[in-house]
Amino acid sequence: MRVFTAALATETNTFSPIAIDKRAFEASLYARPGEHPLTPTLCTAPITVGREVCAREGWTLIEGSASWADPAGLIARQTYEELRDEIIEQLRAAMPVDGVVLGLHGAMVAQGYDDPEGDFLAAVRDLVGPDVLVCAELDPHSHLTAKRVAAANFFVAFKEFPHTDFVERARDLWAIAVRALKGEVTPVMSVFDCRMIDVFPTSKQPMRGFVDKLYALEKSEPQVLSLSVIHGFMAGDVPEMGTKLIAVTDNSPGKGAALAESLGRELFSMRGTFMVRQVDELAAVDAAIAAPRGPVVIADVWDNPGGGTAGDATVILAELIARGVSDVAVGTIWDPIAVHICFAAGEGAEIPLRFGAKSAPLTGDPIDKFVTVRKLVPNAEMRFGESFAPFGDAAWISFDGIDVILNSTRAQSFDPSLFSVMGIDPRSRKILLIKSTNHFYDSFSRIASEIIYCAAGKPYPNTPATTPYRKAPRNIWPIVENPWG
Known part of the structure; x- marks a missing residue:
């Protein structure tokens, strides 16, 4: 044959x-x-x-x-x-x-x-x-x-x-x-x-x-x-x-x-009963702070590069910063320009940096911080089951007790190796902020004390009943309540 x-x-x-x-x-x-x-x-x-x-x-x-x-x-x-x-x-x-x-x-x-x-x-x-x-x-x-x-x-x-x-x-x-x-x-x-x-x-x-x-x-x-x-x-x-x-x-x-x-x-x-409960960024941060131990995983479910978004929204991160929350690791914020700046500055550099929220409206505002460049990894990869998922040249930056991984190739947060390949021990952080709708669950659930699904901003068309479709069929649920009628 x-x-x-x-x-x-x-x-x-x-x-x-x-x-x-x-x-x-x-x-x-x-x-x-x-x-x-x-x-x-x-x-x-x-x-x-x-x-x-x-x-x-x-x-x-x-x-x-x-x-x-x-x-x-x-x-x-x-x-x-x-x-x-x-x-x-x-x-x-x-x-x-x-x-x-x-x-x-x-x-x-x-x-x-x-x-x-x-x-x-x-x-x-x-x-x-x-x-x-x-x-x-x-x-x-x-x-x-x-x-x-x-x-x-x-x-x-x-x-x-x-x-x-x-x-x-x-x-x-x-x-x-x-x-x-x-x-x-x-x-x-x-x-x-x-x-x-x-x-x-x-x-x-x-x-x-x-x-x-x-x-x-x-x-x-x-x-x-x-x-x-x-x-x-x-x-x-x-x-x-x-x-x-x-x-x-x-x-x-x-x-x-x-x-x-x-x-x-x-x-x-069984329509409408499948998806997990989602909360906004205020409730997500409340719950993460109140958790007795970590790591608490906050999944930014709709700013998910696995669904075609940029993965650069800052809504949840901005709420953590506003509350003065520390012991946080963020994986990732897609920002090739910021990654380039970090690579030019080198490991150990302390620099002013603007990052995130460049791709679309309703994804938050760029973050401006004086950061330390902790580690730079060319052509970084994380595990995904039997495979490896590249997330490009990546930079670990830190400020105010918060660690952020900036990446140059968009990828959702499949696995905790996303953090460990950058030198961050994910088990040691109280809060892990990641970007994925559900692909993260199999691996992150093994280390998480709690998982919070957060719907923040509007980077993804996640409500079919109100999404401004031009070509999609109109005779399906939930666009219509009874498509069999």
Whole structure:
């Protein structure tokens, strides 16, 4: 067997002012054929897992390019087309192939393309023809369009949020692909539109129980190969935004359709109950101060670079400063200019510095402080499960009992190693202020005495009922109360 694999992925917040070109991919991951590292990024596990599977099966794996950019705004049209065409030409050179196994995100939007993944998958299908297996792993925070479903044999999405399972789901993807290529199964995909958009953390009920039910059904139901929830991505203003259910069966489309609808309607019945309680910055700081011990984690949930925002909001930090709170570590504030200044000044320097709140309105005001540059780390990385997430050149600065990590490559706060790689012991601080909606939970919950979810400022379109969508469907909850009426 000859199988082609590649990855092309990012998550696009169409409301974000941060434009994306090829440099953004190069800052996060751009690997030409055969150059992908041993560890995967969030959306490139099909490549690393494919190496293991094809070596075991004695098959030939042909690797194309792998590109991943940290979430931001619209991708430049030329950049998307260049990256797409690069992979298509690699696939053309690899022909004939028996299968194509891809790593995608699913929430990419480019200038002139509401559905780049649909465009890309259609180009793949046009090239390989109707009989070659085409499948992909998706992030659940994506848009499942009819064009994508028509072009692919099947999709497998991460089940967990935080996405701790992206390698396991790549293994599921490959396991189905191997069985299909050997003629043991015929994967058929059934999709149900849940007519809603919500946030579904699996770190709490009811989504924890729902996902556990999916795992159980995959094991117990005959003909069921995979079940996935496409959560949808509410910051993507595209025509097919929303939550979907995917059932992949062994040539049982009727069973798949019935199961997808049953599960989808069950999910809809629990709408509005999934997200954790959030408080404003005043209540968050009150609770952190009152906590008997640390570290208390304050998660700035909507200034989350993982959702396409800048990650430079200062609303919560300003409240901590105003209250005179100390023993605080902040990870991170994105400010490449401030990082450049710190690197020029050098470790140990004491300098006046303005940082943060440069990207957008309603994210606070820049912070002006006389700071000490404690440590400088070029090309810093933190852990994220089996992967590493770069956050660029980074500077640890301190003032008034507060430590702040400034970074040059936007990245959400995945793991406490964000602090330790900079020389800060996260367990020793009373308060840790981080930027993430829920991906932080798996790792930070292991050291936190308490976690506070804080909604501060308005850097992210987090209220679909009032978000000024131009393209998104209007007949979904909570835009309308009863989309089934």
